[in-house]
Amino acid sequence: MSTPARQERALYRKEIMKKFIIVCTALILAVCGWLFLSQRTGWVVRLDTGKEVSTFTWVSGKQILVDSGNGPQPFEIRGVNMGVGIPGHFATDYAIDKETYLRWFGQIKAMGANCIRVYTLLRDDFYDAVWEYNKDNPDPLYIIHGLWVNDYTLYSHADAYDSDFLGEMIKDSRTLVDMIHGNKSFSLGEDLGNGVYNKDISPWVIGYILGVEWEDTTVAFTDHMKEELNSYEGKYMYTTEDASPFEAMLAQVGDRIIDYETKKYSSQRLIAFSNWPTTDPLEWDDMVEYYFRKFEQVDVEHIKTTDAFLSGQFASYHIYPYYPDYLGFMDELGITVLNKDAFVENGVFNSYRAYLSLLNAYHTMPVVIAEYGVPSSRGRAQSDRNTGRAQGGMSEAQQGEALVSCYEDIMAAGCAGSIVFTWQDEWFKRTWNTMAYTDLTKTCYWSDYQTNEQYFGILSFDPGEEKSVCYVDGDVSEWKPEDKVTDSGPASLYCKYDEKYVYFYIHKDNFKFGTDTLYIPIDTTPKSGSMTCGGLPAAFEKAADFVLIISGETDSKLLVQERYEALRAIYSHRVYLQDAYLNEPARDTDKFVPIRLMLQIPDDPTAELDNKGYDTAETFDTGTLTFGNGNPDSEDFNSLSDFIVRGDDIEIRLPWSLLNFLNPSEMVVHDDYYEHYGIEGLEIREMYAGVGGAGDTIPMGAIPLKGWGRHPTYHERLKQGYYDLQALWSGSR
Helix, strand or coil: CCHHHHHHHHHHHHHHHHHHHHHHHHHHHHHHHHHHHHHHHCCCCCCCCCCCCECCEEEECCEEEEECCCCEEECCEEEEECCCCCCCCCHHHCCCCHHHHHHHHHHHHHHCCCEEEECCCCCHHHHHHHHHHHCCCCCCCEEEEEECCCHHHHHHCCCCCCHHHHHHHHHHHHHHHHHHCCCEEEECCCCCCEEEECCCCHHHEEEEEECCCCCHHHHHHHHHHCCCCCCCECCCEEECCCCCHHHHHHHHHHHHHHHHHHHHHCECCEEEECCCHHHCCCCCCHHHHHHHCCCCCCCHHHEEECCCCCCCECEEEECECCECCHHHHHHHHCCCCCCHHHHEECCEECHHHHHHHHHHHHCCCCEEEEEECCCCCCCEEECCCCCCCCEECCCHHHHHHHHHHHHHHHHHCCCCEEEECCCECCCCCCCCCCHHHCCCCCHHHCCCCCCHHHHCCCEEEEECCCCCCCCCCCCCCCCCHHHEEEEECCEEEEEEECCCEEEEEEEECCCCECCECEEEEEECCCCCCEEECCCCCCEEEEEECEEEEECCCCCCEEEEEHHHCHHHHHHHHHHCCCCHHHCCCCCCCCCEEECEEEEECCCCCCCCCCCCCCCCCEEEECCECCECECCCCCCCECCCCCEEEECCEEEEEEEHHHHCEEEHHHCEEECCHHHHCCCCEEECCEEEECCECCCCEECCEEEECCCCCCCCCEEEEECHHHHHHHHHHHCCC
């Protein structure tokens, strides 16, 4: 072949190769573009357009139906909410592994529950565990999956149509759909799980609950600023003419997730939008709006579905017996929305059942109470004035009784199901009336018994790898000579501690409980304290910040020096109607006061106190000690027990925050409030305590303190509420 021919052939091959590379590059760019658009916009190309859309969940009137293999059958949702926190980790660490999930699933199923609800996109361990537990199980554990709106977005973008609000909800909804179908593999981003999602759990996902407890200000601002966006017309969801802009936004989110799952997976399931009493759809008296800030509504009756949506819609609410109890004030506020007498049992008005009945009667669709419960915490944040089911201050036995009565109220009101809050205690949680007193960046490393939000679980995390370091039960065999702090003749004091309590053991010869009185001064901060306590017939060797008084079963208590009173430092304007920092107590004042927690903050601290108490600051004495047996293995176990007396032996346990510890994992206490105009931390390496009686100058010994840092120990224990629900749901109660 001649040279020109060879050159021409080579040029031809190069041209062919060039075109091939261009075509391949174009195809790659097209695929990448399609992947990008499908992720960003939800655009889906269906190759199998003839595949029939399927569902195994339906709504029929006020009932939910599920096909578990025998056709559609009525299905009462008996669920348990599950968070993602364990001791030593915040929720966003996603530290729960597959083995733990599998163990928990077995326990939950044995309790009689039929489904679990989770709130957000989780790490792949959860989905792998669901698949493994259910794949060969004829009696599976179903899933209701939430779609979260993170707190930053909820509080910083008041307009729900903002791209960071609506746009993120739609994007996350597509991710959620892909995850449950086992078709995702990447990090889900900030505050979300990550991993390889290749297990299809969609056969066991009943439905979605979209959103969170909506901020009333977000709803009101959206409705005001986006008045023109008060309607939505989609293929699967649309709004009525009465809809608000916020409701139209929800309809759009619901329509988009249905559309995406239908097109990509030919599958549908139930849809609900989260709600709670703050934004319930009921019409209330103006007095409710005035006293309870009830000024906005979200009504899912304004969101309708088309025939193309096969599954159906239900209404989801988080409703607790103590908040906000509008009906508990029927008489005072003149509310006449129902016949109160119809809900009076044994002389007690059951305002919880009354409210549930009103709400269920309002809706044409099934109503599911997706959160209900009470915490078994020592601290309390709300009281239920009618049935006693409070937000804290309830023992584990009382928590179990309350869970049963709440469930019975829910079902008696005609609801289609309920989901108890929650499966496990969560150490990282905070609550409004204690959060100022603790280091919020370290809460997961210790168990704060004063913070009610940490104790909603029916599974407890107790300190210690297998058992706690001490049980306040009258058995003093666990106390060792090395625990001794002082020995003053007839009385000796011992101390030890763990991730939840400081424990004291006192031996007093010939102690007559109910007649004799013992004083235990405790010194934690070097910045203040007194060597006497006004009104007490005893003095102290060192300046004490607290005085523990053991007297009788009902009048034993812990007092705090006025200068070191946390309530005064934070809530003085509300409680004492004065500025604490313009009326500074002396560093060595001998005035000691009860330890109180805030329950209700008035809107106007200068308002006159009326006879209904609406404008008063409500507190409760959390320094009063409870007598009883604190050992979970004892028949007379009382989880709220603070102390017990057996002859000459006294055992006491005090929550760390009751002694003003900001973060005991690093042994940080409150610094002097009046140096810093608020709460700052002060690291200590020892505290002092002693014991004596009337007329004594009480010697005080050092208690060395060493924190455990980021490595708390804990073991699991099922609370009484677990067994009470198990008996209820099995029919053996």
